[in-house]
Every structure is written in structure tokens, then in C-alpha cells.
Amino acid sequence: MPPGATVSVNGRTYRYPRQPVVVICIDGGEPEYFDRAIAAGVAPATQRFRDSGHWRQARAVVPSFTNPNNLSIVTGVPPAIHGISGNYFWDAGAGREVMMNDPQFLRCPTLLATLAGAGARCVVITAKDKLRRLLGHGMMGICFSSEKAAEVRKDEHGIERVTDLVPLPVPDVYSAELSEYVLAAALALFRRERPDVMYLSLTDYIQHKHPPGDPVATQFYAMLDRYFDAFDRAGAVLGLTADHGMNAKSRPDGTPNVVYLSQVLESLLGPGQARVILPITDPYVVHHGALGSYATVYLARPTDRPAVMTRLRATGGIAEVLDNATGCARFELPPDRVGDLIVIADRHVVLGKAPAEHDLSLLKEPLRSHGGVSEETVPFVINRPLRPGYGHGDSLRNFDIYDYVLNGVE
Ligand SMILES: [Zn+2]
Numbered sequence: 001m002p003p004g005a006t007v008s009v010n011g012r013t014y015r016y017p018r019q020p021v022v023v024i025c026i027d028g029g030e031p032e033y034f035d036r037a038i039a040a041g042v043a044p045a046t047q048r049f050r051d052s053g054h055w056r057q058a059r060a061v062v063p064s065f066t067n068p069n070n071l072s073i074v075t076g077v078p079p080a081i082h083g084i085s086g087n088y089f090w091d092a093g094a095g096r097e098v099m100m101n102d103p104q105f106l107r108c109p110t111l112l113a114t115l116a117g118a119g120a121r122c123v124v125i126t127a128k129d130k131l132r133r134l135l136g137h138g139m140m141g142i143c144f145s146s147e148k149a150a151e152v153r154k155d156e157h158g159i160e161r162v163t164d165l166v167p168l169p170v171p172d173v174y175s176a177e178l179s180e181y182v183l184a185a186a187l188a189l190f191r192r193e194r195p196d197v198m199y200l201s202l203t204d205y206i207q208h209k210h211p212p213g214d215p216v217a218t219q220f221y222a223m224l225d226r227y228f229d230a231f232d233r234a235g236a237v238l239g240l241t242a243d244h245g246m247n248a249k250s251r252p253d254g255t256p257n258v259v260y261l262s263q264v265l266e267s268l269l270g271p272g273q274a275r276v277i278l279p280i281t282d283p284y285v286v287h288h289g290a291l292g293s294y295a296t297v298y299l300a301r302p303t304d305r306p307a308v309m310t311r312l313r314a315t316g317g318i319a320e321v322l323d324n325a326t327g328c329a330r331f332e333l334p335p336d337r338v339g340d341l342i343v344i345a346d347r348h349v350v351l352g353k354a355p356a357e358h359d360l361s362l363l364k365e366p367l368r369s370h371g372g373v374s375e376e377t378v379p380f381v382i383n384r385p386l387r388p389g390y391g392h393g394d395s396l397r398n399f400d401i402y403d404y405v406l407n408g409v410e
Pocket of ligand 1: 027028065066067204243244
């Protein structure tokens with residue numbers, strides 16, 4: 001591409017990369033984890049970025065779940081445009097709950113595919129395989145997950161023998177090592193090939209179990225910092241953000257602090273009149289039991305809506321109840337993939353269906369989870385300072401990160 005070339009996608013314009021950019025999405029990366037790691041003295045690179053790079057906080061997408069936010073980061077737009085409103089939605093036409101892992105549900109191209117189409121060498125590495133096909137949709141380049149690193153093929157993933165790159169065994173899907181493997185593979189690829197654009201998406205395994213300041217969390221952030229340092233010293237423009245924060249969601253006795261919505265609705269309406277969808281639900285429920293702080297509710301009889309809203313608003317632990325139009329306008333969501341109501345829980349509360357539908361025996365630690373407005377604040381960090389005068393002011397979103405690393409850095 002000629003000097004000064006740009007690409008445009010989804011209404012935004014980006015400079016073609018003139019130096020390698022690496023964006024890392026720290027899944028569940030509540031900002032306090034950085035603060036505590038710096039305070040503990042184990043995150044010197046992160047501290048350096050804070051002191052001499054660009055150090056901000058930004059708002060994530062609500063529902064503050066993994067898929068909507070990851071897709072916003074790689075498309076530069078909210079779910080109203082890209083269509084991925086959660087891990088699950090209710091397909092009213094088909095009469096079933098549908099997982100949104102498949103690219104057929106994506107309604108716009110990604111920046112990564114657009115840059116690859118313009119000739120940039122792009123690499124996507126995810127921790128869990130569930131995100132791989134969405135993030136890599138339409139993108140010529142390298143795209144694989146550490147979960148399935150032993151199964152990569154040139155025709156499907158753009159690379160082979162990933163396991164030769166990384167001096168670590170392929171980790172268990174429920175482990176901190178799954179994130180480290182992403183970073184180790186990415187760093188080896190960076191040194192070998194210097195791709196133009198990388199997107200690395202980690203897993204929130206640690207954040208679901210360990211609060212900021214907990215020794216295990218601090219150790220995890222020390223590991224992250226060593227990779228941040230290596231990318232920085234290797235010459236990458238490094239952007240760090242998160243898909244969502246994370247908060248404690250348990251009672252003092254350690255049991256999950258749940259409002260079971262189906263029970264509340266059934267007591268009001270009788271059986272079969274309301275369907276509760278929990279879009280946090282995915283094939284990897286072990287660390288959250290499918291309990292998050294956001295739900296959407298479909299009503300069989302639209303006329304029940306006012307009474308349901310009144311009842312839910314009077315229910316302890318519920319922060320907000322919005323109708324479809326109001327909620328989709330505020331959170332920039334696709335109305336056809338959201339129910340009649342959006343329900344948001346309080347900071348330390350999660351929403352469930354009925355007790356029998358959640359296997360809480362899988363939860364080994366007091367529940368930490370996300371999904372609500374209370375988890376929408378995330379870090380927004382770049383290892384370099386911005387060009388003078390560059391910036392979006394106070395309305396910063398996590399999905400502005402590629403704009404900043406491509407357009408905002410000299
Ligand atoms: Zn996540």
C-alpha cells in the first residue's frame with residue numbers, strides 16, 4: 001500500500017498499518033487488576049505504559065459479555081450493526097435458542113478482513129475456539145485458538161505446526177495457561193513473521209475465580225506483563241483492552257447471589273408465558289454456571305409487559321428493566337435479537353432462570369461474573385503516547401482500540 005493509504009469499513013477510516021500493531025483483549029480484565037499488579041511491583045511494562053503511553057478507561061458493550069465485545073473490537077461498531085448481541089439468542093421464527101458462534105450471524109465485515117483484503121498480514125489467536133470463526137470471518141491470514149492448537153491445518157487456519165512454535169504443552173480449556181499459550185504463540189509468530197496486525201483474545205478463567213489483588217491474579221498479571229514487555233521491546237504498537245470487567249456475585253455464605261427470573265415471572269403470569277434468555281450461556285459454563293448480570297425476556301402476551309416491568313423493578317437485586325426499544329437504543333443492540341425486555345442486575349447479583357436449570361455444583365469458588373452495566377468499564381491502554389490532539393474525549397469505547405493504535409499513534 002502507498003504511504004498514507006487508508007481503509008474504510010463500517011463507517012470508519014483507518015490508516016493502513018505502517019508498523020506492526022498488536023491488540024490484546026484481556027477477557028474479564030477489570031481495571032483494578034492492572035492497578036493491583038502495578039502496586040505489587042510485578043507489572044513494570046504496564047506501569048511504563050501508564051507513565052509514558054496512553055492510559056485510560058473505556059466503556060465496553062452491554063451486555064458485558066465476551067462475544068458482543070470481541071466482535072465490536074474487530075468491527076469497530078456496536079452490536080446494533082454487527083449483530084452479535086450475546087452468545088445466544090432466541091430465534092422466534094425457528095422456535096429455538098440459537099448459539100451465535102457461527103459467522104452467518106455476523107452482519108458486517110471485520111476491520112481485520114478488510115485490512116487483509118488490502119494486503120495486510122493479519123493474525124488472530126483466541127484462547128477458546130468458540131470465537132475463532134467469528135473473529136476470523138472472511139479474513140485471509142492466520143487464525144487459530146490455543147484450545148485447538150494441536151489441530152491446526154494450513155487450509156483452515158492459515159498455519160500448521162503451531163505446537164512447534166510454543167515450548168508449552170497445549171493447555172486444558174479451563175486454565176490460565178490457555179491465555180499464556182495465546183501470547184507465547186503470538187510472540188513467536190511476531191518475531192518470525194512480523195505480521196502487520198494481530199488480535200489476541202484471552203480467557204477470563206482467572207478473573208472468574210480470583211479478585212484483583214489475590215496472589216493468583218497478581219501472578220497471572222505478572223505473566224501478562226512479561227509478554228506486553230516483549231511485544232513493546234520488539235517494536236509493536238500495543239493496544240490493551242478488555243471485553244468486560246468482573247465482579248463478585250456471591251452472598252456472605254459463599255453461595256451465588258441469584259435472582260431466578262423464571263420463578264418471579266411464573267408466580268406473576270402462570271407457567272409458559274415468559275421465556276428467559278441468558279446470553280452468557282455457552283458451551284463453557286464451568287466458571288459461571290450460566291449466571292450473569294444481564295437477561296432478556298420474551299413474553300407470550302405483549303399486554304403483560306407493563307405488569308412484568310413493574311414486578312421486576314420491585315424485585316430486590318434488579319437494577320434496571322428496559323423495554324426492547326429503550327434498551328436497544330441505549331445499548332446499541334439489534335432489536336430483532338433481543339426480547340421484549342432487558343433486565344440488568346445489581347453489581348453483586350446475577351440473573352438465572354429456575355434453580356433446576358443451573359448446575360451450581362460446577363462452581364468451586366464464590367461466583368464472580370459479568371454481563372451488567374457494572375462490568376462495562378475496562379482498561380484502554382496503548383504503549384505509546386498519542387499524536388498531539390488525537391482522541392475521542394470522554395466517550396471512549398473499547399472498540400475504538402484499533403482506531404487509536406492505527407490512527408492515533410505516530
Ligand atoms: Zn469475556
